[in-house]
Amino acid sequence: MFRLPLLVLTTAIALAAAPARAGGVEAYCPDLKWVLLAPPGGSAVQVIDVSRGVTPLSTLRSRPRGAVLAVHVQVASRRVWVLAENGLDAHDGFNGRVLGHWRAPEGVRLDRLEADAAGRLTAWSGARPFEAVQGAAMLVPAGARVSWR
Numbered sequence: 620m621f622r623l624p625l626l627v628l629t630t631a632i633a634l635a636a637a638p639a640r641a642g643g644v645e646a647y648c649p650d651l652k653w654v655l656l657a658p659p660g661g662s663a664v665q666v667i668d669v670s671r672g673v674t675p676l677s678t679l680r681s682r683p684r685g686a687v688l689a690v691h692v693q694v695a696s697r698r699v700w701v702l703a704e705n706g707l708d709a710h711d712g713f714n715g716r717v718l719g720h721w722r723a724p725e726g727v728r729l730d731r732l733e734a735d736a737a738g739r740l741t742a743w744s745g746a747r748p749f750e751a752v753q754g755a756a757m758l759v760p761a762g763a764r765v766s767w768r
Contacts, residue, residue, distance in 0.1 A: 648692040653712065655699065657687035664690055664701055666712050677715035681708045683722070689732040691740060700740055702732040707742050707751050707758060721751040721758045729758075 642659025652670035657663065664679040664687055685703040692699050697712040706722040706729070723729050727744045734740050741748045741761055748761035759765055 644687050644690055646690050646692070648694065650694045651692065651697070651712075653692060655690045655692070657690070657701075660686045662687060662703065664699070664710075666699065666715075676713055677710075679708075679710040679712075679715050681710075681717050681720060683720065684708055688730065691732055691734055693738060700732065702729055702742055704728050704730075707732070707740075709751070719751065719753075721755060724749070724757050724759075727758075 643661065644655070644657040644664070646655045647653070648655070652668060653676070654667045654669055656665045656667070662680070662684045666676040666679065668674040668676050679699060679701055681701070683706065684701065685705045687701055687703055689702040690699060691702075692712065698718065699710045699712040701708045701710065704723070706720060708717060708721075709719040710717055723742075723744070727747070727749070729742050729744050729749070731743045732740060733743065739750070741750055742758055743749070749758035750761045752759050752765055755765060
């Protein structure tokens with residue numbers, strides 16, 4: 620009776636700890652019991668709830684997005700951030716709706732996504748940090764002052 624949930628949980632934990640060298644993106648959010656999967660070279664992210672069995676919640680798609688590099692879940696808002704080489708997208712984790720898209724600046728190739736202790740996200744290109752600013756069309760250098768003239 621408890622074998623299936625235990626198997627699913629064990630698999631989810633293994634996926635969260637799996638290295639990305641095989642390609643694709645695999646992540647587990649223990650607070651929500653969500654597994655997020657993107658195939659190697661794929662631009663869509665599958666969100667699966669494993670709290671009571673295996674329940675697909677949504678598929679996160681964005682037309683301008685390239686291959687997925689990283690994902691991050693903001694637990695309180697159920698928002699899923701998806702990083703690709705060409706930009707950052709914010710999605711509603713339940714229905715997959717795109718809440719925002721910030722393209723990468725010209726000539727910048729993004730490679731990772733990190734959250735600080737306060738939950739603020741930073742997209743990185745090598746040693747250069749970028750952040751998504753509400754109302755901006757592209758990612759801006761972290762700490763930069765943005766003028767809306």
